[in-house]
Amino acid sequence: MTPATTITPRPAEPDTGGGAVEAPRREPARAAVAILAGRGESREPYEWLAARLALDGYTATVVPECGNVAQAVAEVRQPRLSFVLLGSDSGALSMLSMARSPALRPDGLVLLGLPLLHVPVAGVPMADPPRVLPDLPILLIHGRDDQISPLSLVRMSTRTVNQTELAVVPGGHAVLGGPGRRAVAAQVLLFLEGLLDR
Numbered sequence: 001m002t003p004a005t006t007i008t009p010r011p012a013e014p015d016t017g018g019g020a021v022e023a024p025r026r027e028p029a030r031a032a033v034a035i036l037a038g039r040g041e042s043r044e045p046y047e048w049l050a051a052r053l054a055l056d057g058y059t060a061t062v063v064p065e066c067g068n069v070a071q072a073v074a075e076v077r078q079p080r081l082s083f084v085l086l087g088s089d090s091g092a093l094s095m096l097s098m099a100r101s102p103a104l105r106p107d108g109l110v111l112l113g114l115p116l117l118h119v120p121v122a123g124v125p126m127a128d129p130p131r132v133l134p135d136l137p138i139l140l141i142h143g144r145d146d147q148i149s150p151l152s153l154v155r156m157s158t159r160t161v162n163q164t165e166l167a168v169v170p171g172g173h174a175v176l177g178g179p180g181r182r183a184v185a186a187q188v189l190l191f192l193e194g195l196l197d198r
Helices: 044-055 069-074 090-099 151-160 181-197
Strands: 005-007 031-036 059-062 082-088 108-112 138-143 164-169
Touching: 005 044, 031 044, 031 069, 031 090, 031 181, 044 059, 044 181, 069 090, 082 090, 082 181, 090 108, 108 181, 138 151, 138 181, 151 164, 164 181
Parallel strands: 031 059, 031 082, 082 108, 108 138, 138 164
Antiparallel strands: 005 059
16 A cells, blocks of 8 residues: 655755755644545656645645545544645545545545546546535636546536636646646645635
8 A cells, every 4th residue: 555645844944055945934734735646647746746735834645545545534634724635537536525524524625637527547437427516615727628527517517616716727637747737736825825814
């Protein structure tokens, strides 16, 4: 089983005069983010995103997609911190399903490349697509050229919940592995900042 990767904010190293200076980071963490990759996706882009979020004071954990995923996600929650679920593709479907659990009670949901059509890929069956989104702050990030889940369907789904935002980034379905990677990180950070301001 692949272990979870947790990246937390840490204080800046003192300037020793010889190298790059890290910007000061907030202590303690500002929110906890559980990240779940999609089917067959590499963990690298998600670990990169977790590291990027940590630079802004967020604890981000890339949970393994095997074993008891719901338990691994629940273990990311920290007392007195906002709790956000972030998933991509089938990981987005899983996070969407878990968001409805009273045991998790997330404060927000970020869904990358949410599949809205029942399309098995490489023989891997998927959960049924959602019929309605939960009533909590949601950020949908979608690639402009996504061929797996057409953008027009995603636009329609945003009409079902008042607290849903849609960000369209360059690239296809795997938005963290394409040209929109930095735009994805920026959109997630803006969403998290807005969530903390509520």
